[in-house]
Amino acid sequence: MKLRETRVWRALFRHPLPGSPKERISVITSALILHLHPARVKESAIKIRHTFCLGGITAFLFVLEMVTGVFLMFYYHPSPEHAYQDMEALREIVSFGVMRDLHRWAGHLMVITVFLHMVRVFITGAYKPPREFNWIVGVLLLVLTLSMSFTGYLLPWDQVSLWAVTVASNVAASLPFPGARTLLLGDHTVSGATLLRFYVLHCAALPLLAVILMALHFWRIRKDGGIAGPL
Numbered sequence: 001m002k003l004r005e006t007r008v009w010r011a012l013f014r015h016p017l018p019g020s021p022k023e024r025i026s027v028i029t030s031a032l033i034l035h036l037h038p039a040r041v042k043e044s045a046i047k048i049r050h051t052f053c054l055g056g057i058t059a060f061l062f063v064l065e066m067v068t069g070v071f072l073m074f075y076y077h078p079s080p081e082h083a084y085q086d087m088e089a090l091r092e093i094v095s096f097g098v099m100r101d102l103h104r105w106a107g108h109l110m111v112i113t114v115f116l117h118m119v120r121v122f123i124t125g126a127y128k129p130p131r132e133f134n135w136i137v138g139v140l141l142l143v144l145t146l147s148m149s150f151t152g153y154l155l156p157w158d159q160v161s162l163w164a165v166t167v168a169s170n171v172a173a174s175l176p177f178p179g180a181r182t183l184l185l186g187d188h189t190v191s192g193a194t195l196l197r198f199y200v201l202h203c204a205a206l207p208l209l210a211v212i213l214m215a216l217h218f219w220r221i222r223k224d225g226g227i228a229g230p231l
């Protein structure tokens with residue numbers, strides 16, 4: 001039996017194979033996944049070589065970070081007494097400890113793909129009206145991605161992360177906002193209070209903000225008429 005004649009296929013896709021433009025539009029508007037795109041999109045815009053799916057890959061990596069991150073939360077304690085040992089144990093003895101490496105590598109990759117995605121949007125001129133608002137949302141998402149990466153860096157509580165955060169927080173001290181450094185660290189130096197602060201930012205506050213902004217980003221793409229085609 002052909003796949004398209006099976007009950008499962010028909011349950012998922014209500015419409016027969018499209019013929020007229022009207023039928024094709026109804027296939028798009030009545031399917032959950034296809035409905036991500038507006039009813040009419042430029043063929044050139046959805047070609048893989050136009051976007052390289054970099055935004056989609058970034059979104060996928062974010063979901064991977066959430067899933068692997070939840071696994072890590074079952075084990076990791078955000079306190080100076082336990083953090084480093086927990087991290088070592090995750091690498092050596094804990095079942096599913098591979099989640100830690102996955103989390104780390106996907107995090108690095110996400111920083112690279114979000115940057116490449118921004119470069120692609122810039123090169124194809126997709127930041128121009130009517131998409132300028134979505135460009136601003138994107139800039140916020142870039143800042144959030146870098147902030148998630150930065151806050152996660154301290155959590156292993158090893159020498160590299162301690163000194164990296166010390167250096168970065170000294171940069172914050174040079175900002176024209178008095179108290180920016182203390183607000184970030186929760187103390188005068190990197191301490192247990194900083195670890196807790198970074199943990200909450202990394203696991204709750206920043207991902208929540210990112211989810212809200214991503215929803216806005218995707219909704220805007222849809223409302224701006226789908227992906228902008230080549231100029």
Ligand code: HEM
Nearest residue numbers: 051053054055056058059118126135138139141142227228
């Ligand atoms: C977590 C970060 C981000 C995610 C998950 C994300 C996701 C996406 C996705 C899935 C698309 C559809 C096209 C594609 O796959 O390339 C898209 C389009 C777009 N993104 Fe992002 N994005 C992010 C960050 C950014 C950044 C940093 C910018 C720019 C500063 C940006 C600006 C845009 C614009 C203007 C569009 C519309 C492009 C077009 O119509 O061709 N995004 N984004």
